[in-house]
Amino acid sequence: FSAELWVDKDPSGQAVPRYNIGENIVIGVRVNEDAYVYLFDVRSNGEINQILPNRYDQEGLNNYLTAGQVKYFPAADAAYNFTVDGPMGIDKLIVLASKEVLDVSSLASYSGNPNFATSNMGQSQFAQTLSIIVQPKPQKNWVTDTVLFEVTDPNSNNNPPINAGTIDFRSNPGGAEVYIFGNLVGNTPMTLNVKEGNYLVELRLSGSKIFDNIVKVSAGRTSLVEASLEVNPPASASLNIGSSPSNAEVYIDGQYVGASPVTIAVAQGNHNIEIRLAGYLSFSRSVYAELGQTVVINPVLELDNIGQAYFESEPTGAEVYVNGSYMGNTPLGPVSLKEANYNASFKFSGYPDETRSFSIVAGQQSTVSVSFSNLNSGQTIIDDFTGLSLFPGATVTYEEPNKHGNYLEFKVGSSLETIMADLNSQLFLNGWKRVRNTPKHNRIEAKYELNDVELYIELKKTGSNEFSLDIYY
Template structure:
């Protein structure tokens, strides 16, 4: 398996007029006008203009397109000066002739013979694509050696961006100067992130400020996320005054937030309303609930505060405020009108 080492910026040497030169972006460019163009990019940045991050060990795919039939040469330049030649290589199907308008992927999706794996050191790295209408002789840059372990890829015999630039300048000098061109793509190698070892629980309820307990320990209010929980099973209890507690068993996995969404049910209690007037109509918070019969009316209510109003013909209305907690009895007697 071929690994791409971290690529470094190209620091290429300048040359005489009409010879390869170096742009402000430190890439080898052709000073002679040409209608040949090449574009290279990575799988994380189709525009080729950004510098996406790749973790060490992550696989990368490269893409190349040309506007004319051209032979394409791909190089990776490492931060430490190490150079890898991606193309040409000897793996099946990976010849370096790219047809006009064709987009080539390296490695090809249907070619499992190799992969391109990002390696260190960390830093901003660069891929150089050189396209030529005619094949180039790279003997002074790289060689395919039968004795090497990875025989599908050439061994690059130069090291460092300056040496590569000088060698490429010599390679392209014999050919017509309007028959080649270059492009580069950058990406940033970063250290792989350590795998997450903890997870989180988020609790949401219909009662704002309900108290949350995890393994019988109060941890905060509903509407919150409780992080840094080791993977495992937890008992979650949500409690609020006047509501029935809800208990759930939750399994937490590393790197995952578990959502606990519950609806608390209001606790109910029995309230008996006594009065001296049978047939009096009973209103609870403005809603009629029944009439007094045999001197009383019994209601089942949520635990809350209520206004109780009794009305009857010929009597002044009776009003009482009551807090229903554990149930009980209240008396609302009515006085006759004068």
């Protein structure tokens, strides 16, 4: 996995080209595998400019490059140019290519510029922050490249010649931090353009000895810094498993290892933990054990005092309340409840509430059933043939019975759907079978059958709390 970075005055990416203040610059980047690309300009005065991604246009928002794709900044057809600005000095371009999306908001932010993220953290802090971002990622999933260019003033006589070379840093394994004169500049593998001279370099990798060396850099040449960093990992990880109460059986990956509390050495990786104690619910968890680290697990075990309840009613659809809390509508279950005594209330429109007491025993099932068989007393029969009664609380304002049914108008503070549900439940109890139910705007039409008789009901909402009911057969 590699990334290449260059500028238009040096397509090789190895020299240190010179750009005058006010001169346009074009930056090129290429990756050999599909990757997300992050491009930064680290100025000589410590200012950081994030070139890609940016919010200037759609091209800037897209920082995903496919294998072999070359991208230029700005693009040939872009409506803007990149112009070199002062102060004079050596600017550094850094490209970070990653196989996964990275959060680089700690390197630069859009608070000062709505189009391009910037910061003033300086080169050293930038390198340290960049290392923090990439260090947790697999080294094979990211790579960096660096290019230097000199910013000069054509009107100044203080533009000294730049003689620069390249240092190529490599390590096995990769991902080592690279320090020059004690300043973090990136992670291996990386190349860095620097002025010719002698440099104290260090490669640091957790768990290994620091590699250091003095490197001489000559103009126009590449110096290789390569180190084999031996990492001696701990032999194992450990799991410290307790419980409250203690003396519970502990199983790791299905194998009994002792009673809690217990500490066991395990191989690095994922492990399934199970803790069992009579009278308590089993505790299970999957944990990842890192070499040289101890994972502590100390749960409070819950009493195994749970049973299950089922609730039934005739007709179905009744609301169920347990100790005053709504649980759902019948048929309902299983409902998990702790071992105790309970009161269940069943509510169904047009019928008196039914209440039942029941008990839950741990590990067992209970079924609570009711039958709504008696209509509320004092209701008015509105059709002798079907036995239908007026909705509770309704007041008849007009009625026109006939030999084929009845027509009436009434007032009640309820909804069209609730009234229809009450009529349906009454007919259901009397043996009628509903074969069609057609809700329409402000009305519901339904058809029922019993033996060879067909029954039609049309319920309309005619005004605020006003309804009409047409029953015919």
